Amino acid sequence: MITLFATKLSAHGQRVEMLLKALDLEFAYQHVTREERSGSAFLALNPLGQIPILQDGNVTIADSNAILVYLAMRYDRENVWLPRTPEALASVQRWLSIAAGEIAHGLALARAIQQFGAENNLEEAQARSVRILEAMEIHLSNRLWLADEPGSETGRIGPTIADMACCGYVSTAAEAGIPLNPYVDVRGWLFRMEQQPFFEPIPPANSIVSRQLHC
Ligand SMILES: N[C@@H](CCC(=O)N[C@@H](CS)C(=O)NCC(=O)O)C(=O)O
Numbered sequence: 001m002i003t004l005f006a007t008k009l010s011a012h013g014q015r016v017e018m019l020l021k022a023l024d025l026e027f028a029y030q031h032v033t034r035e036e037r038s039g040s041a042f043l044a045l046n047p048l049g050q051i052p053i054l055q056d057g058n059v060t061i062a063d064s065n066a067i068l069v070y071l072a073m074r075y076d077r078e079n080v081w082l083p084r085t086p087e088a089l090a091s092v093q094r095w096l097s098i099a100a101g102e103i104a105h106g107l108a109l110a111r112a113i114q115q116f117g118a119e120n121n122l123e124e125a126q127a128r129s130v131r132i133l134e135a136m137e138i139h140l141s142n143r144l145w146l147a148d149e150p151g152s153e154t155g156r157i158g159p160t161i162a163d164m165a166c167c168g169y170v171s172t173a174a175e176a177g178i179p180l181n182p183y184v185d186v187r188g189w190l191f192r193m194e195q196q197p198f199f200e201p202i203p204p205a206n207s208i209v210s211r212q213l214h215c
Pocket residue numbers: 010011012013034037049050051052062063064065100215
């Protein structure tokens with residue numbers, strides 16, 4: 001039995017939900033409010049008090065990107081979502097790092113400040129957001145998917161956990177105060193992601209129901 005602890009407003013949760021769907025795995029979805037995350041039961045699962053957490057039988061894993069790697073290694077027999085050639089694997093890892101680095105400290109943080117009252121420096125978070133979007137725009141100018149390597153032997157890889165990890169907080173850029181209009185190739189990539197059968201949209205942060213769940 002697999003259980004995902006998350007909320008629908010969290011792109012960290014969204015990426016895990018998308019891979020579970022892509023792998024056609026049955027799972028229970030457990031919403032975890034902000035208050036519940038600081039309770040002792042939740043802290044016993046993740047001392048950092050963060051969602052998402054995945055429980056798979058007696059295995060408990062915290063951290064969205066760690067969960068993506070676990071699910072792909074355990075359940076993806078075709079190695080589609082986490083390709084195994086050295087070049088492709090390095091490329092996927094690079095984008096997982098960017099999701100946990102530049103995107104988390106840029107787009108995700110700016111959205112948390114704007115929409116959920118997180119206390120931090122909005123100007124700096126937005127500047128980091130613009131920098132990573134500019135880099136993604138260049139990267140996606142000659143690729144359909146983040147781990148594709150045009151001109152290399154591995155060539156076209158297709159969507160991977162790298163795209164799942166990065167798309168959520170890019171798709172909510174407007175809620176971070178960053179319009180996506182200048183980033184044509186980023187928008188094309190997002191559109192392609194939205195067409196995937198596993199894609200899971202993030203509800204608007206300003207809906208009252210959503211706000212009760214927090215990010
Ligand atoms: N590195 C973690 C970051 C997860 C994270 O930042 N989760 C946020 C929600 S999106 C959280 O639970 N923050 C603690 C809180 O809101 O109390 C991951 O990738 O899972």
